[in-house]
Amino acid sequence: xxxxxxxxxxxxxxPPVIVASPARxxxxxxxxxxxxxxxxxxxxELARAELPGGSGFAWRLSIADIDRPGPFSDFQGYRxxxxxxxxxGLHLGGPGMRGVRLDRPGDMHVFDGAAPVSAxxxxxxxxxxxxxxxxxxxxxxxxxxxxxxxxxxAGGFALFPVQGQWQARAVDAAGATGGDGDAxxxxxxxxxxxxxxxxxxxxxxxxxxxxxxxxxAASTLHCAGSGLAILLRLRPHRS
Numbered sequence: 001x002x003x004x005x006x007x008x009x010x011x012x013x014x015p016p017v018i019v020a021s022p023a024r025x026x027x028x029x030x031x032x033x034x035x036x037x038x039x040x041x042x043x044x045e046l047a048r049a050e051l052p053g054g055s056g057f058a059w060r061l062s063i064a065d066i067d068r069p070g071p072f073s074d075f076q077g078y079r080x081x082x083x084x085x086x087x088x089g090l091h092l093g094g095p096g097m098r099g100v101r102l103d104r105p106g107d108m109h110v111f112d113g114a115a116p117v118s119a120x121x122x123x124x125x126x127x128x129x130x131x132x133x134x135x136x137x138x139x140x141x142x143x144x145x146x147x148x149x150x151x152x153x154a155g156g157f158a159l160f161p162v163q164g165q166w167q168a169r170a171v172d173a174a175g176a177t178g179g180d181g182d183a184x185x186x187x188x189x190x191x192x193x194x195x196x197x198x199x200x201x202x203x204x205x206x207x208x209x210x211x212x213x214x215x216x217a218a219s220t221l222h223c224a225g226s227g228l229a230i231l232l233r234l235r236p237h238r239s
Contacts (some may be wrong), residue, residue, distance in 0.1 A: 023168070023212040023221065025204045028063050028127075040070040043130070046158065047213045049139070058137040061158060061213070061232070064130045066090065069120045075113030078132045083108040083143060083230060085160055086206070087126025090119045102128075105162040106145040106230055129160060129230060144231045150224035156234035159210040164227020168202040168210055171220040 031044035041064060048060040056077075063085070072080070082102070084090070089103030094117040100109045103122060111117055113132060131141055146159075152171055153159075159166060204210040212221060213234065 023202065023210075025202050026209050026211055028207055028209060031063065033065070036070075038070050040068040041066040041125075046209060046211065049137075051134075056134065057132075058139060059131065059133045059141070059234075062130045064128045065125065066119060066121065066128065067125045069118065071116065071118040075132055077136070078113035078134055079110065080113045081108060081110050081129075081131040081133075081141070081143065083129040083131070085127045085129050085162065085230065088121070088123035090121050090126055090128075092117055092119055094118055105228065108143060129232070131232065138236065140235050142233045142235060144233070146225070146229045146231050148226050149229070150222070152220050152222050153212070153231075153233065154220040156213045158213060158232045159204065159223060160230040160232075161205050161208060161210075161225065162228040162230060163206065164225055164229075165203055165205050166210060166223060166225030166227075166229050167204070168212075168221040168223045171222050 026046070028044060031046065033042040033044050035042050044063040044065070046061045046063065049058040050056075051058050064082075066087075082092070084102040084105055084107045086105065089101065089107070092100040092102070092109055092111075094115060097115070097117065101107075102109060131143075133139070133141060153168075159168075202210055210223070212219075
């Protein structure tokens with residue numbers, strides 16, 4: 001869609017600087033919304049990793065609220081992953097491209113950021129996870145659809161509940177999950193009120209994201225939930 005494009009191809013000579021928050025639950029509707037130039041929707045940026053020297057970003061994770069059909073912006077030098085999060089879905093097409101239908105949460109399409117791709121909506125607005133990674137970035141993302149899962153997650157990740165509730169607790173060096181006093185998450189409601197972070201475990205539901213994006217590789221949370229969730233995990237090197 002018509003976001004402000006950055007057409008430079010960033011260098012991977014130096015590690016990216018991640019601009020994100022510690023582990024926390026974020027309400028997607030509370031993220032600042034940047035309208036598209038064509039009026040077809042808004043972008044809500046969750047986090048990005050900047051390359052030093054103002055040469056662009058190594059990756060950017062955002063939410064796209066799409067209200068009407070239209071073309072995607074040109075992001076030359078980037079790989080775009082579009083994942084349906086909510087709504088009736090959309091159809092992607094373009095010159096020389098076989099049409100792609102995304103109509104179930106978790107449906108994903110990966111395409112070059114410079115490709116002339118347009119979206120047509122099925123039955124009304126939809127919300128997507130929009131992940132862009134520089135071709136030269138020294139990292140990559142893994143995307144997984146979770147159903148009634150319980151697992152330990154180390155390092156950076158973002159978990160988007162689609163159905164049901166999902167929670168996270170700290171895991172200590174012995175692999176045990178902490179009690180109520182050992183939770184590793186904060187809540188935006190407490191932050192907005194100027195209060196200290198709650199000691200309760202993080203609990204996220206549809207319309208939230210459980211974000212743990214600037215965590216060191218040794219930092220581990222135990223996540224569990226009933227229902228459906230989309231998990232994105234940040235890896236330091238391409239496979």
